[in-house]
Amino acid sequence: xxxxGTAVASRGGAGAAGRDRADRLRRLGREVFRQAxxxxxxxxxxxxxxxxxxxxxxxDPVIAVIGDDxxxxxxxxxxxxxxxxxxxxxxxxxxxxxxxxxxxGVALNTSNRVADDLLRVFPATVELATVSIVIGVGLGIPFGxxxxxxxxxxxxxxxxxxxxxxYSAPNFWLGLMGLVVFYATLGWVGGxxxxxxxxxxxxxxxxxxxxxxxxxxxxxxxxxxxxxxxILPASILGYSSTAYIARMTRSFMLEQLSQExxxxxxxxxxxxxxxxWRHAFPNIMVQLVTxxxxxxxxxxxxxxxxxxxxxxxxFGRYLTLGLLAGxxxxxxxxxLIVGLTFIVLNLISDILYHLLDPRTR
Amino acid sequence: MTAEVRxxxxxxxxxxxxLLAETVTSPAQARAQKLYLGWRRFASNPLALIGxxxxxxxxxxxxxxxxxxxxxPFAQSLERRLLPPSGAHWLGTDELGRDIWSRIAYGARIxxxxxxxxxxxxxxxxxxxxxxxxxLGGWVDVALMRLVxxxxxxPGLILALAFVAALGSGLENAIIAIALTAWPPIARxxxxxxxxxxRADYIAAVRxxxxxxxxxxxRHIMPICIPSVIIRITLNMAGIILTAAGLGFLxxxxxxxxxxxxxxxxxxxxxxxxxxxxxAMPGIAILVVSLGFNLLGDALRDVLDPRAS
Numbered sequence: 212x213x214x215x216g217t218a219v220a221s222r223g224g225a226g227a228a229g230r231d232r233a234d235r236l237r238r239l240g241r242e243v244f245r246q247a248x249x250x251x252x253x254x255x256x257x258x259x260x261x262x263x264x265x266x267x268x269x270x271d272p273v274i275a276v277i278g279d280d281x282x283x284x285x286x287x288x289x290x291x292x293x294x295x296x297x298x299x300x301x302x303x304x305x306x307x308x309x310x311x312x313x314x315x316g317v318a319l320n321t322s323n324r325v326a327d328d329l330l331r332v333f334p335a336t337v338e339l340a341t342v343s344i345v346i347g348v349g350l351g352i353p354f355g356x357x358x359x360x361x362x363x364x365x366x367x368x369x370x371x372x373x374x375x376x377x378y379s380a381p382n383f384w385l386g387l388m389g390l391v392v393f394y395a396t397l398g399w400v401g402g403x404x405x406x407x408x409x410x411x412x413x414x415x416x417x418x419x420x421x422x423x424x425x426x427x428x429x430x431x432x433x434x435x436x437x438x439x440x441x442i443l444p445a446s447i448l449g450y451s452s453t454a455y456i457a458r459m460t461r462s463f464m465l466e467q468l469s470q471e472x473x474x475x476x477x478x479x480x481x482x483x484x485x486x487x488w489r490h491a492f493p494n495i496m497v498q499l500v501t502x503x504x505x506x507x508x509x510x511x512x513x514x515x516x517x518x519x520x521x522x523x524x525x526f527g528r529y530l531t532l533g534l535l536a537g538x539x540x541x542x543x544x545x546x547l548i549v550g551l552t553f554i555v556l557n558l559i560s561d562i563l564y565h566l567l568d569p570r571t572r
Numbered sequence: 573m574t575a576e577v578r579x580x581x582x583x584x585x586x587x588x589x590x591l592l593a594e595t596v597t598s599p600a601q602a603r604a605q606k607l608y609l610g611w612r613r614f615a616s617n618p619l620a621l622i623g624x625x626x627x628x629x630x631x632x633x634x635x636x637x638x639x640x641x642x643x644x645p646f647a648q649s650l651e652r653r654l655l656p657p658s659g660a661h662w663l664g665t666d667e668l669g670r671d672i673w674s675r676i677a678y679g680a681r682i683x684x685x686x687x688x689x690x691x692x693x694x695x696x697x698x699x700x701x702x703x704x705x706x707x708l709g710g711w712v713d714v715a716l717m718r719l720v721x722x723x724x725x726x727p728g729l730i731l732a733l734a735f736v737a738a739l740g741s742g743l744e745n746a747i748i749a750i751a752l753t754a755w756p757p758i759a760r761x762x763x764x765x766x767x768x769x770x771r772a773d774y775i776a777a778v779r780x781x782x783x784x785x786x787x788x789x790x791r792h793i794m795p796i797c798i799p800s801v802i803i804r805i806t807l808n809m810a811g812i813i814l815t816a817a818g819l820g821f822l823x824x825x826x827x828x829x830x831x832x833x834x835x836x837x838x839x840x841x842x843x844x845x846x847x848x849x850x851x852a853m854p855g856i857a858i859l860v861v862s863l864g865f866n867l868l869g870d871a872l873r874d875v876l877d878p879r880a881s
Contacts, residue, residue, distance in 0.1 A: 256722030267738040372619070375870070379810055379863035381817050384837060384855035387844055395845050512727035516818050520841075530730075531822055534737050542737040546730055553725045 246561060250554060257550040261543045262306050310547065316540035320532055325544045328529060333548075334419025335405060336518070336525035340510040342422075342445040347452025347506055352499070354453070355460025359468060360487055370457060377454030382513050385447045386520035393443055401439035403522035410436055444521045448513050452506040459502045463495040497567045504560035508553050610875050620871030626864025633680040641674035645831050654847045664849040667839065672849065675831035676857050682832045683861060686747055686816045691805045693751035695758055699801055702762025703793050707770050707785065717763065723756040729815050736824045743832070746825035750815050754808060761804050765797040803876065807869035810862040817858045833858050 273289050281289075294302050309315075315325035358370040393399045401407060405421055410433045414424045422441070425433040467473065468491060476486045511526070518527035526545060533541025590601065591608040614620050633640065642662070649669035657664040663672040705716035723731070728750075735749035769775060770793070778792055819825035820834020828835060833854040840850030 252718055253722055253725055256718060257725070260722060260726075261734070264734050264738045267735075375863060375866050376859070379814075379866050380859045381814055381821075381834075381837075381855060381862075383818065383821055384851070384858065387837075387841060387851050388848075388855065391844055391848050391851075509727060512729050515729060515733070516821065519822065530733070534733060534822065534824065537737070539737060542734055546726070546734045549730045550726050553727070557725070 242565065246558060250558060253554050254551075257547060257554070258307055258310060259303070261547050261550075262303050264546070265306075265539055265543055315544035315547075318533065318541050319536050319538040320541070325540050328541075329526065329544060329548060331419075332524060332526050332529045334416070335421075335523060336511070336514050336527060338420045338422060339441060339445055339448065339518070339523060339525060340507060340514060342441055343448035343510050344452055344503065344507050346445060346449030347456050348503060350449070351453040351456025352460050355457040356464055356487065356492065358457065358461045359464035360483070362465060367461075370461070374454040374457050377450045380450075381516075382447055382451060383516035383520050385450070386444065386517050389443050389447055390520070400443045401436060403520075404440060405437065405524055406433060406440055407436040444517050444523060448510055448517055451513060452510060455506050455509070456499075456502060460495065460499065463498050464491060467491040467494050497564060500563045500567060501560045504556045504563075508556045511549055511552060614871055614875045617871050617874065619867050620874075623864050623867025623869075623871060626860060627868055630680055630684060630861050630864065633677055634684040637677045637681055641671075641677045643671035643674045645670060645675040645678040646829055647671075654843065654850075656847070657849055663853045664847070666836070666850050667843055667847075672836075672853050675836060676833065676854060679831040679833045679836065679854070679857065680861075682743070682826060682830065683813060683816070686743075686750070687809050687812055689747045690751045690754055690812050690816075691809070693748070694754035695801055695805050697751070698755035698758025699762045699794060699797060701755070702759035702764075703766045703789050703797060705759070706763035706766025707789050707793060709770075713763075716759070720756040720759050723753070724760075726753070728753040728811065729818055732815055732819060733822075733824070736819060741824040741827070743826040743830070746816060746819045749819070750812055753815075754805075754812060757808070758801055758804055761800060762797045765800055766793055769793060769796055803872055806865070806872060810865040810869065813858065813862045813865065 273286055273293065273295070290296060294305050297305075313326045315329075317323065318325050318328055321328055354370050354374075358367045361367050390402065394402045404411075410430075414421065414428055414430065414433055417424050417427060421437045422434065425431075425437055464487075468487075470491075473486055473491060476490050477483070481490075514523075514525060515527035515530055517523070518525045519531045522528065526548070530541065530545040533545065591605055593601070593605075596602045596605065647670060649665075652661075652665050652669035653667055655661050655665040655669075661671050661673070663676065665671055666675070701716055701720070705713040731753045732746070732749040735752055736745055739745040739749065775788060775792060778788055783792075816825060816832075817834035817837070820832045821838045823835070823838060826832030826835050828839060836854040837851050837858070840847075840852075840854065843850045
């Protein structure tokens with residue numbers, strides 16, 4: 212509100228351009244400061260929560276390291292080594308220092324450093340989530356617009372019910388049923404895993420995204436095998452994004468269609484399609500950016516269970532394997548990474564919001 | 573006006589006329605009319621009625637599980653293993669010869685218990701934090717709302733996974749973990765409600781009468797927030813059910829031989845290719861119940877906020 216006021220006030224008059232720019236810079240500076248402090252506080256909270264969860268363990272962390280029947284002297288040594296004799300705030304400071312250096316400890320399952328494992332598995336998840344969000348945006352936006360335009364008609368109800376089922380179905384169950392029908396019975400898609408077993412480890416990871424790496428190495432067979440394998444999990448994850456994006460698009464669109472400028476445009480004799488896509492739609496694009504960023508973030512959550520079902524070697528499966536092994540290093544590192552991804556996506560969507568919305572310029 | 577009419581009993585013209593009368597003669601009648609009109613708007617939406625029907629069915633199924641179950645849900649029978657759905661076993665049998673329909677009926681009790689316990693933990697917690705933050709304001713408000721923001725910046729399932737990993741698996745810990753992730757939106761809502769009433773005259777009056785902050789929050793602010801908190805938690809129930817099923821599926825929630833739907837799905841997974849019904853049936857149960865809560869929540873939102881529809 213205040214921003215809009217200054218923009219209008221500084222528009223007219225001689226020498227307005229310079230004042231305008233200074234004004235804009237000042238506002239930009241304030242905005243950057245506000246964002247930076249919000250991100251800082253969120254990061255601190257994130258670290259505090261994971262630290263707290265790590266201390267919540269019912270079992271003695273020392274015994275977890277040395278086992279039950281170690282002598283008391285070993286116990287005391289490890290106790291000091293883990294820093295458990297220091298005050299709590301000092302332990303927290305040590306923890307923060309380690310996290311900032313990217314030191315999450317060693318994973319029990321793989322005996323690798325957790326940070327290295329994460330770098331290896333994360334691209335697989337990003338690849339899956341990206342294909343899913345393309346499906347979600349490609350279907351969700353048109354369906355949402357169509358539902359809004361035909362509000363209260365059959366097509367609107369169908370979109371609503373199909374969307375609600377997408378919200379309500381457990382996606383790990385959809386994955387299992389999809390495997391039974393499309394892989395085991397019909398044989399239309401590839402089975403579990405990222406690529407057919409013949410091609411595993413054939414491609415040297417460059418970007419980590421198999422769909423891109425296989426094309427870079429000119430291996431079309433591997434590429435098609437990867438496509439076959441990604442299509443089912445991505446469709447299932449994409450379904451829930453489609454449901455969410457379609458619902459939000461519909462409600463944003465309804466809000467625009469009730470505005471007077473839409474009636475004016477129609478009265479002028481413009482076609483309905485033109486009014487919807489050229490006049491109303493650009494106005495909801497800014498809001499949709501936020502929705503898409505959020506949908507992308509929620510794909511990470513969906514990935515945990517979907518990857519488990521499809522044996523997809525990504526971050527979600529790494530997390531569940533760590534969980535089942537009782538490996539807190541892995542669990543906390545994954546929780547931190549997800550929290551961090553959420554914060555970054557929120558930040559990106561805020562920045563895009565400012566760049567795209569002409570009123571904030 | 574007799575005392576009887578004032579206390580709200582319909583005198584003439586039947587209940588309908590009383591509910592639609594233009595002049596209201598008692599507060600009870602006004603409230604009843606508001607409820608009735610809300611119900612009419614709710615009932616005019618067929619999807620809402622389907623949602624309500626599903627939730628009522630879940631409750632009935634949970635209460636009358638011993639009556640509707642055709643077999644003992646724990647009785648194993650090795651010669652009846654992996655039978656497909658038939659007249660004798662409506663939804664088939666599992667890998668130990670247990671009747672799947674009977675297990676799903678008993679599983680409804682677990683699902684309902686999870687939902688209710690999570691609501692009973694998360695709602696008061698969120699209510700307390702939200703009202704305290706909203707009423708006291710200042711740095712208390714800033715600190716508590718920052719905490720809420722941090723919790724909200726995690727997806728619920730991941731945070732619940734981390735809590736269960738720390739607490740250990742099992743149904744009780746799963747419920748605690750889900751409740752710990754379910755309170756922040758309620759706190760935010762309760763704070764917003766508190767901000768709208770904290771400057772009201774009646775609060776000032778109570779404060780002048782010497783009431784303590786605690787008393788004002790508990791006796792005069794919380795009751796105002798309770799209806800919206802209840803609605804909000806109903807809206808979240810589908811999410812709670814899906815999270816619980818996900819934890820069960822990963823083997824972190826209810827443990828076998830409990831007929832929890834997510835856990836049933838998890839064991840059914842191993843037999844999926846030969847005997848699809850083991851995994852399909854509990855999944856359908858989860859889908860239907862979560863759809864029911866979503867439909868109900870959608871309709872409640874429409875009734876309470878007509879502009880949003």
